[in-house]
Amino acid sequence: xxxxxxxxxxxxxxxxxxxxxxxxxxxxxxxxxxxxxxxxxxxxxxxxxxxxxxxxxxxxxxxxxxxxxxxxxxxxxxxxxxxxxxxxxxxxxxxxxxxxxxxxxxxxxxxxxxxxxxxxxxxxxxxxxxxxxxxxxxxxxxxxxxxxxxxxxxxxxxxxxxxxxxxxxxxxxxxxxxxxxxxxxxxxxxxxxxxxxxxxxxxxxxxxxxxxxxxxxxxxxxxxxxxxxxxxxxxxxxxxxxxxxxxxxxxxxxxxxxxxxxxxxxxxxxxxxxxxxxxxxxxxxxxxxxxxxxxxxxxxxxxxxxxxxxxxxxxxxxxxxxxxxxxxxxxxxxxx
Amino acid sequence: xxxxxxxxxxxxxxxxxxxxxxxxxxxxxxxxxxxxxxxxxxxxxxxxxxxxxxxxxxxxxxxxxxxxxxxxxxxxxxxxxxxxxxxxxxxxxxxxxxxxxxxxxxxxxxxxxxxxxxxxxxxxxxxxxxxxxxxxxxxxxxxxxxxxxxxxxxxxxxxxxxxxxxxxxxxxxxxxxxxxxxxxxxxxxxxxxxxxxxxxxxxxxxxxxxxxxxxxxxxxxxxxxxxxxxxxxxxxxxxxxxxxxxxxxxxxxxxxxxxxxxxxxxxxxxxxxxxxxxxxxxxxxxxxxxxxxxxxxxxxxxxxxxxxxxxxxxxxxxxxxxxxxxxxxxxxxxxx
DNA sequence: ATGAAAGCGCTAACAT
DNA sequence: ATGTTAGCGCTTTCAT
Numbered sequence: 001x002x003x004x005x006x007x008x009x010x011x012x013x014x015x016x017x018x019x020x021x022x023x024x025x026x027x028x029x030x031x032x033x034x035x036x037x038x039x040x041x042x043x044x045x046x047x048x049x050x051x052x053x054x055x056x057x058x059x060x061x062x063x064x065x066x067x068x069x070x071x072x073x074x075x076x077x078x079x080x081x082x083x084x085x086x087x088x089x090x091x092x093x094x095x096x097x098x099x100x101x102x103x104x105x106x107x108x109x110x111x112x113x114x115x116x117x118x119x120x121x122x123x124x125x126x127x128x129x130x131x132x133x134x135x136x137x138x139x140x141x142x143x144x145x146x147x148x149x150x151x152x153x154x155x156x157x158x159x160x161x162x163x164x165x166x167x168x169x170x171x172x173x174x175x176x177x178x179x180x181x182x183x184x185x186x187x188x189x190x191x192x193x194x195x196x197x198x199x200x201x202x203x204x205x206x207x208x209x210x211x212x213x214x215x216x217x218x219x220x221x222x223x224x225x226x227x228x229x230x231x232x233x234x235x236x237x238x239x240x241x242x243x244x245x246x247x248x249x250x251x252x253x254x255x256x257x258x259x260x261x262x263x264x265x266x267x268x269x270x271x272x273x274x275x276x277x278x279x280x281x282x283x284x285x286x287x288x289x290x291x292x293x294x295x296x297x298x299x300x301x302x303x304x305x306x307x308x309x310x311x312x313x314x315x316x317x318x319x320x321x322x323x324x325x326x327x328x329x330x331x332x333x334x335x336x
Numbered sequence: 337x338x339x340x341x342x343x344x345x346x347x348x349x350x351x352x353x354x355x356x357x358x359x360x361x362x363x364x365x366x367x368x369x370x371x372x373x374x375x376x377x378x379x380x381x382x383x384x385x386x387x388x389x390x391x392x393x394x395x396x397x398x399x400x401x402x403x404x405x406x407x408x409x410x411x412x413x414x415x416x417x418x419x420x421x422x423x424x425x426x427x428x429x430x431x432x433x434x435x436x437x438x439x440x441x442x443x444x445x446x447x448x449x450x451x452x453x454x455x456x457x458x459x460x461x462x463x464x465x466x467x468x469x470x471x472x473x474x475x476x477x478x479x480x481x482x483x484x485x486x487x488x489x490x491x492x493x494x495x496x497x498x499x500x501x502x503x504x505x506x507x508x509x510x511x512x513x514x515x516x517x518x519x520x521x522x523x524x525x526x527x528x529x530x531x532x533x534x535x536x537x538x539x540x541x542x543x544x545x546x547x548x549x550x551x552x553x554x555x556x557x558x559x560x561x562x563x564x565x566x567x568x569x570x571x572x573x574x575x576x577x578x579x580x581x582x583x584x585x586x587x588x589x590x591x592x593x594x595x596x597x598x599x600x601x602x603x604x605x606x607x608x609x610x611x612x613x614x615x616x617x618x619x620x621x622x623x624x625x626x627x628x629x630x631x632x633x634x635x636x637x638x639x640x641x642x643x644x645x646x647x648x649x650x651x652x653x654x655x656x657x658x659x660x661x662x663x664x665x666x667x668x669x670x671x672x
Numbered sequence: 673a674t675g676a677a678a679g680c681g682c683t684a685a686c687a688t
Numbered sequence: 689a690t691g692t693t694a695g696c697g698c699t700t701t702c703a704t
Contacts, residue, residue, distance in 0.1 A: 001449060004697060016488060020699060028673055047447045052697035053389035055680045060387070065431075071629070076412035083433055087441070093431045095401075097419055111383045114338060116428065157679045169393070252618050278559060279615045279648055282588050293407070309406065336557050340681060351691045354685060364689055388681035391696045 003044040012040040023280075025050065047329070050092075060118050062092040063303060067123035068099040068189075073277055074292055075248065078123045078145055081296020082178070088157040089304070099125050100133075110134055119143070119307050121299045127151050143303040145295045146319050147191045155318040157290045159192045162322050163199020163244070166272045166288050169324055170242040171207050175270060175330045178204065179215040180238030181229045182248050190195060190221070196246050196274065216236045219250040226253025234261060241333040242270035244303040248277035248287050255283060265329040272330050276323070286330035289323045359384065376544045380491070386428075393624060396454050398428040399639060403459035404435040404446070404525070409585065409613055410628055414459045414481055417632020425640070434468075435461050446470055455643055457480070457635045462527040463487050477642050482634040483527045484653050489638040491654040493626045495528045497568040498658050499535020499580070501614040502608045502624050505660055506578040509544050511606060514540065515551040515576030517565045517586050526557070532582050532610065550574045556584040562589025570597060577669040578606035584613035584623050591619060591665075601665040608666050612659070622666035625659045 009016045014037060022029045022037035031038075040046075054060050065082050069075045079095070086093055089325050094117050098109055105112070113120065119141030125132050127149040130202025136151050137143055144154035170178050180200055183193045184192040204211050217232045219225030226245060230253065233240060245251035251273030255265050265271045266284070272278065298318055340361060345352040358365045358373035363422045365373075376382075385388065390396050401418050401523050405411045407491035414433070416552070422429055430453050434445055441448070445467040449456065455471030455477030463485040465480075471478055472487050480490035506514050516536055540547050552569045555561035562581060569576060591601050601607045609616065612625025634654055642649050 005699095006697080016698075017700080019673060021674090030673060033673080045447075047450055049391070049451045049697055051387045051396070051451060053699070055385070055391050055682080058680075058699095069416070071409075071412045071414075071415075071416035073407075076407045076415075077432070079412075080407035083431065084439075087433065087439055087576070088450075095415070095419065095429045095431045096425065105424055107426075114383055115385045115387060144679080166699075201676090222548075223618075251704040252615065256618055279588065282451035282559075282592055282615075283618055309690095311359075330447075341683095341686055342681080352682075353692080357690090360683095366689060369689080388696090389683070392681075392683040394683090394696075488693085545699055588673080 003046040005046070005048065006045045008041050008044055011044060012037045018293075020048075024034060042179060054115075060303060061090060062094050062117045063118035063300070063307075064094040064096050064113055064117035065123065066096050066098040066120050066125065068097065068101075070097065075123055076248075076273060078121075078294040078296035078299075081125065081293035081298075082300040083123050084160075085291065085297045085300035085304070096120075099129060110138055110140070110246035113140065119303045120301055121145060121296070123296075124192070126189070127154075128191075129189060130223070137157060138163075140161050141303060141306050143299045143306070145299040148319070149243045150317070153299075153306065153316045155295045155299045155320065156192075157320050157322045159195030160199040160202065162274055162288045163196035163291075165199070165201045165324055166196075166274065167200045167203035167240065167320065167331060168207075169286070169326070170244065170270055170272060171203060171209070172332060173242070174268065175242035176209050177215065177240045177242070178209070178236065179214070179217070179233050179243035181217055181219045181226055181233070181245040181254060183221045183241055184218050191259045193246060194321075200244055212238055215240050219245070219253060221247050221250060223249045223253040223256075226250030226259045228253070229252035234258075234263075240269060242272070244329070246269065248273035248275040248280050248285060249277065251285050251287070252277075252279065252283060255285070268334065270330040270333070274326060279325070280325070284328045286327045287325050289325050291320055295320055298300075339382040341382070342385065344373070344377050344380055344382045347380060348373045356384075366479040382663065388449075396428075396451045397426060398430050399636070399643075400430040400432050400449055400453035400456040401459065401621060402432050402434040402456050402461065404433065404437075406431065406433065410482075410583075410611060411459055413628040414457075414632035414635075417634075418457050418636040421630070421633045421636035421640070429482045429639075432456075434458075435465060446474055448477070449476065455639045455641055459494035459630070459632075460526060460528070462525075463490075463620045464527075465525060477639060479635045479639040479642070481631045484507060484655070486651060486653070489635075489642065489652045490530075491635045491638065491656065493656050493658045495531030496538065496611055497622045497628075499532035499537045501535070501658065501660055502532075502580050502610065503536045504543075505622070505662070505666065506580065506606055506608060507539060507545070509578070509606060509666060511578035512545050513548070513574065513576045513578070514545070515555055515569050515579035517555045517562055517569070517579055517581040517590060519557045519582060520554050524563065527552055527648035529582060532575075534582055551576050555581070555589060557583050557586060558591040559585045559592075560587030562642065563593045564589070566590035566593035568596075570599075576605060578608070578666070581607065582595070582611045584609035584611040584616050587614075587621055587623070587665075588619060591621070593599060602667045604670065606669070608664040612661060616661070616663070620664045623661050625661050627656055630658055
């Protein structure tokens with residue numbers, strides 16, 4: 001086993017209280033004493049036991065990342081952004097899967113977090129999501145990324161604007177039959193979906209283009225889902241000349257479906273996605289790119305700010321700007 | 337704050353010891369008593385404080401994932417596999433970045449883990465990696481994924497075989513000038529690199545094809561790196577008719593580089609990658625696929641086995657089988 | 673500036 | 689089957 005604070009205290013000829021103060025950089029410790037303590041600790045290879053200091057102090061020195069998925073690009077990238085922010089300090093990163101419909105958790109989230117983390121960064125879940133809402137009511141420090149909130153600090157893009165931007169781009173190219181590949185019929189779990197969809201409808205309306213329900217299909221935000229959705233769209237009576245996919249991964253699926261039917265993105269049907277996924281370049285996919293890792297980092301920073309300012313804390317919304325990256329998957333309709 | 341074990345004990349009319357036993361499912365507790373305790377705990381919304389029980393028991397109930405990257409596909413997917421394995425039990429998942437050359441850590445790994453985790457799953461780092469080796473010497477319970485070891489349990493593919501398989505496939509198609517896009521000149525951090533490279537040379541030798549040094553370039557296992565590596569290969573005197581990329585992501589980069597020069601994968605130059613990355617289908621990339629998430633899951637299970645069998649523990653090597661998925665990026669050389 | 677001492681909330685002998 | 693009790697290794701008043 002490793003040394004305890006008592007052994008360090010004895011070796012340095014001071015009390016355990018002084019060791020604790022010296023090592024944590026607290027005031028009221030003579031610099032000479034501090035130096036001696038630090039050296040002694042190093043010599044004895046002493047590291048404070050987290051469990052002991054957590055128990056005594058009530059703080060865990062841990063922040064959790066609450067996310068429905070860990071491997072999908074958007075989520076993994078947010079997590080890496082959070083990790084980036086934490087490498088600066090001594091905080092631990094606890095990874096917790098929440099809200100993954102495929103793997104419902106048995107233990108209430110609030111219990112799984114209690115005394116385990118001082119706060120959490122929530123990925124892509126809105127403040128209305130039951131378990132998240134409950135945490136907020138318990139005053140558990142939270143920060144959201146991918147969804148805005150007026151109850152806690154949040155970092156996200158303007159999803160409605162994103163939907164408008166993508167759709168307007170297609171309209172500008174001359175498209176009028178513009179399809180939509182969304183996530184699910186109605187999913188309260190991801191506000192981004194509804195907002196982007198509203199932006200889509202908004203852009204159509206502004207240009208006096210009637211929205212046709214038959215031009216919408218659902219792809220669950222996965223590649224496979226996007227593939228199925230495109231197959232379905234292609235089997236409908238009304239055919240789109242362009243399709244707005246609510247995520248790049250669904251757009252990739254749509255591309256696969258098109259290719260299977262001998263269709264070429266940008267020639268037979270224009271395609272636009274959302275995310276700025278690393279693979280969008282190779283796929284030649286036009287996309288509305290968002291700075292995902294940076295969003296994760298900012299959310300982590302905001303959370304730390306809140307933890308360090310227990311009292312004077314005000315929820316802050318950070319809207320990141322997006323960028324339309326035009327590639328060959330979007331071009332004017334065939335006739336033109 | 338939440339209830340303590342003493343309040344539960346008082347409310348249930350038993351001692352704290354009995355509450356502890358009852359709630360943890362230990363033997364020697366009357367079923368009637370247990371029921372009463374459980375109900376009382378529920379009513380008081382009691383959850384044992386992790387810090388307190390960790391301090392008292394010496395176990396952390398946490399396993400760490402040690403990984404150089406969290407957002408890259410392979411790594412994120414392994415992590416999700418680990419998370420999958422942990423949803424079964426009550427273990428916490430601590431995410432720790434280790435061995436990322438871009439973000440060297442100041443605190444020694446052994447100190448960052450001490451009293452924080454009962455064990456760790458190591459992603460893609462070999463048992464010879466200094467910090468990992470040190471942990472093993474300290475008898476810290478470890479399990480590796482992506483690299484085999486005879487010191488601790490490990491889950492990986494046969495990388496030499498993978499290299500041979502990919503290269504032989506190209507040879508069978510009629511290629512003789514077969515290039516290689518590797519990670520770095522000599523990187524002890526990823527044994528997969530050397531093993532796959534050996535497999536490549538092995539296959540060439542078996543077919544009596546001399547390996548030409550000018551046919552190798554380095555791509556750091558990233559898309560951007562793969563792109564640069566391919567640009568370099570294309571600028572060399574000797575031109576390959578096929579290139580074996582040590583990862584799919586580097587192959588994607590190579591594809592981008594080719595496209596920029598008006599070259600088509602599978603027509604002008606054949607390409608094979610390794611991983612079975614989700615995007616390989618859309619990219620039409622021939623690849624040697626490995627079951628990454630499953631490997632992460634198995635590594636986590638192996639670690640738990642070790643933690644539950646402190647004594648009778650034997651390192652176990654699990655070799656996963658790979659599958660060559662042939663797509664249009666690999667075809668016979670132009671002349672044929 | 674430093675020390676003494678009382679917990680923090682559990683678990684694990686040991687006793688009964 | 690259940691209770692008593694001594695820690696686990698720190699942090700934090702409160703003294704000095």
